[in-house]
Amino acid sequence: MSDSTSMRRRAAHCSSCAMRHLCMPEGLCANDVSRLENIISVTRKIRRGEALFRAGDPFDSLYAVRSGSLKTLVTHGSSRDGGRERVTGLLLAGDALGLDGIGDGRHTCDAVALEDSTVCVVPYALFERMCRETDALQRRMHRMMSQAINRESDHVVRLGMLRADERVARLLLDMSARLARRGYAATEFTMRMTRDDIGSYLGMTLETVSRTLSRFDKLGLIEAHGKSIRIRDFERLRSI
Amino acid sequence: MSDSTSMRRRAAHCSSCAMRHLCMPEGLCANDVSRLENIISVTRKIRRGEALFRAGDPFDSLYAVRSGSLKTLVTHGSSRDGGRERVTGLLLAGDALGLDGIGDGRHTCDAVALEDSTVCVVPYALFERMCRETDALQRRMHRMMSQAINRESDHVVRLGMLRADERVARLLLDMSARLARRGYAATEFTMRMTRDDIGSYLGMTLETVSRTLSRFDKLGLIEAHGKSIRIRDFERLRSI
DNA sequence: CGAGAATTTGATGATGATCAAACATAGTGG
DNA sequence: CCACTATGTTTGATCATCATCAAATTCTCG
Numbered sequence: 001m002s003d004s005t006s007m008r009r010r011a012a013h014c015s016s017c018a019m020r021h022l023c024m025p026e027g028l029c030a031n032d033v034s035r036l037e038n039i040i041s042v043t044r045k046i047r048r049g050e051a052l053f054r055a056g057d058p059f060d061s062l063y064a065v066r067s068g069s070l071k072t073l074v075t076h077g078s079s080r081d082g083g084r085e086r087v088t089g090l091l092l093a094g095d096a097l098g099l100d101g102i103g104d105g106r107h108t109c110d111a112v113a114l115e116d117s118t119v120c121v122v123p124y125a126l127f128e129r130m131c132r133e134t135d136a137l138q139r140r141m142h143r144m145m146s147q148a149i150n151r152e153s154d155h156v157v158r159l160g161m162l163r164a165d166e167r168v169a170r171l172l173l174d175m176s177a178r179l180a181r182r183g184y185a186a187t188e189f190t191m192r193m194t195r196d197d198i199g200s201y202l203g204m205t206l207e208t209v210s211r212t213l214s215r216f217d218k219l220g221l222i223e224a225h226g227k228s229i230r231i232r233d234f235e236r237l238r239s240i
Numbered sequence: 241m242s243d244s245t246s247m248r249r250r251a252a253h254c255s256s257c258a259m260r261h262l263c264m265p266e267g268l269c270a271n272d273v274s275r276l277e278n279i280i281s282v283t284r285k286i287r288r289g290e291a292l293f294r295a296g297d298p299f300d301s302l303y304a305v306r307s308g309s310l311k312t313l314v315t316h317g318s319s320r321d322g323g324r325e326r327v328t329g330l331l332l333a334g335d336a337l338g339l340d341g342i343g344d345g346r347h348t349c350d351a352v353a354l355e356d357s358t359v360c361v362v363p364y365a366l367f368e369r370m371c372r373e374t375d376a377l378q379r380r381m382h383r384m385m386s387q388a389i390n391r392e393s394d395h396v397v398r399l400g401m402l403r404a405d406e407r408v409a410r411l412l413l414d415m416s417a418r419l420a421r422r423g424y425a426a427t428e429f430t431m432r433m434t435r436d437d438i439g440s441y442l443g444m445t446l447e448t449v450s451r452t453l454s455r456f457d458k459l460g461l462i463e464a465h466g467k468s469i470r471i472r473d474f475e476r477l478r479s480i
Numbered sequence: 481c482g483a484g485a486a487t488t489t490g491a492t493g494a495t496g497a498t499c500a501a502a503c504a505t506a507g508t509g510g
Numbered sequence: 511c512c513a514c515t516a517t518g519t520t521t522g523a524t525c526a527t528c529a530t531c532a533a534a535t536t537c538t539c540g
Contacts, residue, residue: 100390153392226487448495
């Protein structure tokens with residue numbers, strides 16, 4: 001563990017926030033919940049721009065975002081542009097991450113903090129064992145992974161058949177909905193990703209992202225000042 | 241079950257093909273293997289163009305392709321073009337499918353046969369219970385889902401940052417590699433999807449797919465006669 | 481405050497979509 | 511088995527969208 005990250009025992013905090021999302025203790029008896037809290041008892045801080053893990057790192061834990069936000073990205077070992085990177089995911093508080101590593105025991109993408117963030121660490125070996133013993137937890141795990149698959153496939157659909165302005169509109173609405181679900185304001189939020197990140201995530205250039213946001217602003221759909229976004233007209237944004 | 245599909249008990253067949261891929265019996269004792277064979281003992285036939293399941297159908301089984309091939313697609317309940325569909329996956333013999341349904345108990349996409357095909361049916365309730373009892377099987381299940389997530393995210397990357405000809409080249413190489421892994425010829429195969437399906441899968445129009453294949457043919461990279469493809473120059477195809 | 485990073489905006493051009501029409505192939509019924 | 515119709519494929523011509531190049535401006539943070 002580098003000096004730039006710290007580990008702490010925080011069972012109380014974890015169980016009160018991220019764990020509820022990650023593990024959905026519904027159906028777990030008090031005894032199970034306390035065992036689970038024991039497994040998920042370490043918090044890790046990641047400072048803006050730092051990586052929680054990188055592609056190729058050995059996989060040993062899942063994570064749940066406790067505060068802040070992260071992006072996942074793959075570095076495309078490709079043909080001509082030797083190594084452009086591509087943003088594949090945007091994780092907010094409560095989201096689980098690290099599932100990619102289960103496949104071959106190594107992470108397949110980088111996870112980088114978009115702002116100073118904290119995550120709950122879930123040692124996979126322990127978690128897996130507990131899944132086997134507690135059927136509600138196993139069910140929750142399977143559902144979580146299935147939903148991750150569906151999210152990705154939604155994203156594929158969006159990328160493949162929407163125009164640039166439609167993609168941007170969807171992203172804004174998606175952010176809004178996700179934040180609302182977490183109890184934050186749905187109309188006003190901060191896009192932590194740079195225009196470049198957004199472009200990479202949506203499959204377009206940063207200039208097109210910028211132009212699109214400017215246009216939305218002029219049309220009165222949103223108010224965009226740098227990273228801060230305010231949605232003014234959900235209806236028209238949806239109908240784009 | 242409609243008359244166009246039939247169900248049969250076929251433990252022997254299933255265990256000898258799809259089950260090996262789906263469940264990777266390594267680490268299972270003889271007793272476990274026989275229990276598993278008992279769970280996966282029904283085969284279902286789907287004729288070309290018919291659906292194994294549709295979005296919205298209640299989820300109760302996973303499937304493993306035993307012969308033939310299928311595509312998965314989502315019908316995009318979208319803004320202006322009221323309901324275009326988008327191909328999200330291409331499944332070959334040995335591939336698992338149906339994982340999308342675990343999330344909310346309903347399938348989120350259609351699975352349609354590209355040719356007359358058969359699948360092994362894996363009742364999920366039984367399978368899930370057995371996962372809980374057999375750790376090797378649970379591990380296999382988790383890895384399978386994780387790999388599904390990674391495959392999708394690869395696809396996202398391809399769609400978002402590759403040009404049309406690069407996407408087509410990747411698809412051909414991907415097909416070739418997957419067939420080779422199954423013991424089929426790597427250089428010569430039949431693309432069961434129509435140009436329209438391919439375009440939908442790769443996020444471009446059928447005309448562009450057709451043009452690209454024609455160009456590859458003229459350049460001596462492949463030989464394309466309708467759906468039959470022969471790869472003539474892997475190196476140059478990779479370097480596109 | 482100052483330097484590097486990020487953003488905005490403009491001008492231009494290439495890639496791929498769209499429209500259109502000829503052609504091939506496969507499935508169907510006489 | 512063949513003709514016929516559906517469906518799928520190829521190819522061409524034109525045009526829109528978005529990428530690229532470039533430069534000015536604003537933001538951020540050390």
